[in-house]
Amino acid sequence: MNPQPLALPSADWSAWLADYVGDRLQSASDTLQQLKDGTSRDTATVLRRWNDADIALRGAESAAGLFVEVHPESEVRTLAEELVQQIDRSKTDRNLDRALYDIVAATDSAGLDEVALRMRDHVLRDFRRSGVDRDEKTRTRLREISERLTVLDQDFGRAIRDDVRSVRLAAAQLEGLPADFLAAHPPAEDGLVTVTTDYPDYRPFRTYARDADARRNLTIEFESRGWPANDAVLHEMFELRDEKARLLGYESWPDFDADVKMIGTGNAIPEFIERISTAADAAGRRDLDALLTRRREDDPADTIDRSETGYYMELIRREQFDVDAREVRRYFDFTRVRAGLLEVTGRLFGLEYRPVDVPRWHEDVTAYDVYADGERRGRIYLDLHPRAGKYKHAAQFDLVGGITDRLLPEGVLVCNFPRGLMEHQDVVTLFHEFGHLIHHVLGGRQVWARFSGVATEWDFVEAPSQMLEEWAWDAAILGTFAIDETGTRIPADLVERMRAAKDFGKGITIKTQVGYAAVSYLLHRDRPADHTAAVMQAMERYGMIPGLPGTHFQASFGHLAGYTSAYYTYLWSLVIAKDLFSAFDADDLFDPAVAHRYRDRILAPGGSRDAADLVADFLDRPSGFDAFTAWLDTAPVANAAR
Template structure:
């Protein structure tokens, strides 16, 4: 068979979305009703029909979920939110349907292949985790909780997405910013310049602006996005998750959530947080001491806060490692970076990206068909610049889940990069997020919808993306596309200095991530009355850099919705990513033997096997902590004639 990509509309997106989702919901409903009609069916038929319904539901969910976040028309976003609620109700009804459960449970697993058996076990597990085996009163309450959590999740995300804040500054307060930033921010008639909390403004401003008061003002606005609206949302969200977990027999939401992840239990999350925190203590303290010492050269101080870390990290990298980010960024023109990303990943994984002229939801979006060995393997959309009403962070969204011989995998990269010159950290982020997109496409040749694409345990999904970041730090690779406006390629010695400078700050970066992990875990476990106080305490204990007074970071911590209590997964995955990367030759990152083995054993299986088994298959051994520890313990080495922090 030759499956074709999903045909998007050129106009009337509301009608298309309503029809597309409506047809899929009806198809799923009809298929599930057939399973309950009393007809005797063999195991293969029952599982096949369940899969058909799953394909329909996941297709509806992907389309509606994407356009909530990216469509430029507010009425389409509103419709998409309503459709997401319908879809979630359908999924909840399915998973609480005792008659459906009895049909699947009655199937005979004998004779099923390994993946089909895994699929059957996961379906039955999902039924039980939804509460299908509870009494009618409990099932009714679980349904109410599920529906309410869907609405709260949308309210939380919308409050962040729509809350673009700004500060108004004198032109002099832009001192230190790159010339292209200043040119893009001309003074208004009153002589003041507006700088917003959107990433293309916020990230360079907190790194380059010399005016400490201006940096602090913008940081406070950034960390107050979603406040106060999201305070009540989070309280109700955490309470309902806890109630759901307890109704299902768990001690807490983290225990419920971790039960189907690699980590296993809520207590194991706490233990992992402590382990990583302890491992990073020395490196984190070294970094904080260096930042504070440098700050004291400008202003006597006992502490350093979140508005100052980016600025002083940049100063130290410039002064002690001879890396000036304003010099670095001139080599990273957005268009060249995008082209380079496709060339690098195409060479690494044996892929070809062919641009396609198809309907898109916004003119900024570019589309490509992905080919391997002359065969179309999927379609990707790149939506990489900010606009009003759009998702504010960086993420990969599914559009279509791939099914062997039936559906091509289609995914969307949603980011908020500037249109001109990029920070190198933005380049790293682009490689990271593209890792998810490639995983979705290459893992999208599965028989079963639930195993298609990025369908591993959730605390593994970041590992392939974190590993792909390494390709954004290689001198030869960067030299292939990092070219300034004069045609000069980024010098190899500059990249080597960048790599050396990267070792400075990793301690504080890991400690900050530990702080975020603790916040997501503790807010769910303890459900404190004062979220802000709890966040401040957690960040002071684990993150080393205290929060700014008067800020409410949790109100815009989007991962509290999607990742719930499991932000630890970024660190858990990073440990695995460092181990995966150890299999590559640092002097030949394109070695096809290793790259293709990685592609075929880590990415291509999707979720058809446990992540631990995928890793062991690739490495030839279970994953360990040694590679991460070695990376973390590597001290920064300053440039010749300069002192390391």
């Protein structure tokens, strides 16, 4: 067979989306009904029909879920939200259908290959985790909770997307910002300049602006997004998740959520948090002492807050490591970076990206077909600039899940980068997110929809993308696309200084991530009456840099929707990522033997094997902690480059 990419419309997106989702919902319903009505219920027939329905449901879910976040027309986003609710109701009905469960449970596992057996086991596990074996009253309540949580997740995300805040400043308050930023922010007729909380404004401003009050005011606005609307949303969300977990026999939501992750149990989450926090403590304290020492040169203070860390980290890197990010960014023109990303990942994984002129939902979006050995393997869309109503962070979204000989995998990268010069950190983020996209495409040759693409345990999914960040720090690799407007390539010695400078601050970075992990876990475990107070306490204990008074970080902490209590997964995955990277030769990151073994053993299997087994297969040993601690211990003293 020769599967073709999904044909998107050139107009009338609402009609297309309604028809596309409606057709798949009907197909899934018909297939499941045939399964219940059928007289032939041999194992092969049951699993095949289940998979057919799963393919249809996942296709509907991917399309509707994507366009909630990216479509420029509010009517299409609203329709997509309504369709997501319909899809989730269909999935809930399926997973609470006792007749369907009995049919699948009655199948014979004998004769199934390893992956088919895994699929059967996962389907039965999903049934049980949905509550199919509970009494009718409990199943009814679980259905109500599921439907309400879908609405709450949408309310939470919409409040963040739509709440773009700004500060208005005198032109003098932009002192320190790069020339291209100033050119893009001319004063209005009243002489004031508007700076927003969108990333292309916020990140450079908090890094370079010399005006401490302006930095603080913008940070307060940034960390108040979604407030107060999301306060009530989060309270209800956490209570319903807890109720669901208890109805299913778990002590708490973290216990329910961790049961299908590598970490295994909810109680293991705080143990892991403490382990990472302890490991990063010395490096974090060194970083904090350096920041405070530098700040005291400007202001005799004993503390530093979240509006100041980025600015003083940048000052230290500039003054003590001879790295000025304002100068570095001149080498990272967006168009060249995007082309370089494709060239680097294509060479690394043996891929070719061919631009295609197809309908897209916005003119900013670019599309490419992905080829390996002359064969089309999938399609990717890059939607990389901010706009009104669009998802505000950076993520990879599925459009189509790949199925062997039936569907080509299609994924979408959704980010918020500037159109001109990029911060190097933006380049790192782009490589990170592209790691997810490649995982979706290369892992998209699966018989079973359940395992297509990024379908491993959730505390592993960040590891491949975190590892790919390393390619954005290599001097030879950056030299292929980091070129300024005069045609000068980024000097290798500058990249080496950048690498030294990046090692400063990673202690605080890890401690901050520990703080976020604690927030996501503790809000779910304890469900405190005052979320803001709990967040402030957690960040002060674990994050080293306390939150700003009057802010409500949790109201725009989007991961509380998708990742729920499991934000720890970023750190869990980072430990694995450092171990995976240890298999590569740092002096030759394009070594095809290692790169292709990684591609074939980590990415290509999708979710068809446990993540621990994938890692052990690639490393020829179980994953360990040593590479992470060795990396953490290399953090330099800030004045080492004086």
